[in-house]
Amino acid sequence: MRNLLGVPNTLNVLTAYPLLLAGVPGLVLCLCGSGCFGISYQQSERVVMNSPGSNKLLLSERKMDCNAGIEGMMLKEIFLFCYPYLTEKQISSLRWEALGWFLFYAGNVAAAFGSAYYHLKPDDDRLIWDRLPMMISASSMLSILVIERVDERAGLSCLLSLLSLILVSSACERVLDDMRLWVVLNSAPCIAIPAMLFLFPPKYTHSRFWFLATGFYLLARFEGLADRKVYSVNRYFISGHSLEHLCFAMVTLILTVMLSFRNVKIVRSSNSRT
Numbered sequence: 001m002r003n004l005l006g007v008p009n010t011l012n013v014l015t016a017y018p019l020l021l022a023g024v025p026g027l028v029l030c031l032c033g034s035g036c037f038g039i040s041y042q043q044s045e046r047v048v049m050n051s052p053g054s055n056k057l058l059l060s061e062r063k064m065d066c067n068a069g070i071e072g073m074m075l076k077e078i079f080l081f082c083y084p085y086l087t088e089k090q091i092s093s094l095r096w097e098a099l100g101w102f103l104f105y106a107g108n109v110a111a112a113f114g115s116a117y118y119h120l121k122p123d124d125d126r127l128i129w130d131r132l133p134m135m136i137s138a139s140s141m142l143s144i145l146v147i148e149r150v151d152e153r154a155g156l157s158c159l160l161s162l163l164s165l166i167l168v169s170s171a172c173e174r175v176l177d178d179m180r181l182w183v184v185l186n187s188a189p190c191i192a193i194p195a196m197l198f199l200f201p202p203k204y205t206h207s208r209f210w211f212l213a214t215g216f217y218l219l220a221r222f223e224g225l226a227d228r229k230v231y232s233v234n235r236y237f238i239s240g241h242s243l244e245h246l247c248f249a250m251v252t253l254i255l256t257v258m259l260s261f262r263n264v265k266i267v268r269s270s271n272s273r274t
Helices: 010-014 017-032 076-082 088-120 124-149 152-176 180-199 208-225 227-233 240-261
Strands: 039-050 057-068
Touching (some): 010 088, 017 240, 088 124, 088 152, 088 240, 124 152, 124 208, 124 240, 152 180, 208 227, 208 240
């Protein structure tokens, strides 16, 4: 790679920072709250009231839509105070969906620093800081989609399982020099995300953004695998790995735009399976 202005692997370092620019706004929204996530539940409650002047009982159907922003997502007490009709199951679902988005954005921000740190002085000791954040981000993206389109419990299990496997794969690569599990974990989102987009209906509007983001994600993975080939094709101007950084940044930007505009399309009811 070219070294410009005394910076080793200049483009690999510089192209990591669009990940920071794309990830920080989403991370700030997760921490500060904006309501843009539109996570929604609907609960129906039959309320029994005494009718004035009559011994009859009137049954009224009261429905409550609760659109949860991200502020205070991690604190169940806030939800109980603001939305007293929510069940504990619903609160957990809101919390875990929000946590998935937080990990997605945090992974992107960490990848900007980790990738730049690695490319400034590439060696085996620093390699994990280039790979680990993006694996966390990709796994979170897959888990979010499972929560949104399949089931909350399945999505939570997917998130925890993938995060555990990421740590195991990092240990295997470091200690045993075995990258097979790492390859599987990187390949899984490439297959699972497009499959779920086609097989399961969206519960939010603007679902087309998922298809666009997935296209850039697959392109990023391809450019990463064909790093040297891409570098030679464009006459050694920019490597496939640098383009991979830019495509990952586009994925983050597209999903942030989606979150900013989407609304609930299919309200998940309190009777959804656990």
